[in-house]
Amino acid sequence: MENILQGIPHVAVYLDDIILMGATKAQHLETLDMVLGRLEEAGLRLKRKTFTFLADEVVYLGHRIDQHGLHPVQDKVELILKARSSENVQKLQAFLGLLEDYGRLLYNLSTVLSPVHKLLCKGHKWLWV
Numbered sequence: 001m002e003n004i005l006q007g008i009p010h011v012a013v014y015l016d017d018i019i020l021m022g023a024t025k026a027q028h029l030e031t032l033d034m035v036l037g038r039l040e041e042a043g044l045r046l047k048r049k050t051f052t053f054l055a056d057e058v059v060y061l062g063h064r065i066d067q068h069g070l071h072p073v074q075d076k077v078e079l080i081l082k083a084r085s086s087e088n089v090q091k092l093q094a095f096l097g098l099l100e101d102y103g104r105l106l107y108n109l110s111t112v113l114s115p116v117h118k119l120l121c122k123g124h125k126w127l128w129v
Helices: 025-041 074-081 089-100 109-120
Strands: 011-014 017-020 057-060 063-066 069-072
Touching (some): 017 025, 069 074, 074 089, 089 109
Antiparallel strands (some): 011 017, 057 063, 063 069
16 A cells, blocks of 8 residues: 555555545645545555545544644553553553553653563563562
């Protein structure tokens, strides 16, 4: 999909999802026209029920995207804040996965989590203080 839509401005592709952005309605519609043209040339069909047109914001992959940028979704933030201590590797991996969804929004996350990642190493003993 990325190769098909390569070079079209204001387009983001993730797997088989396409997000179009535009500063104005006219720009958005122009981009939409280019995208639909490329998809038609490639012989691809779309499912109309999965479309959202001209939205002021969308929630996608745990983020809210609007004219001001990328924001965390409150439900996910609450999950992080209410998380209990991880008692085993599987629970720790799940929690780290939740945090890493917001890695771009959390300053210096990899440095802060470095000691925690050591707990994932085989044979590392957990010591609760």
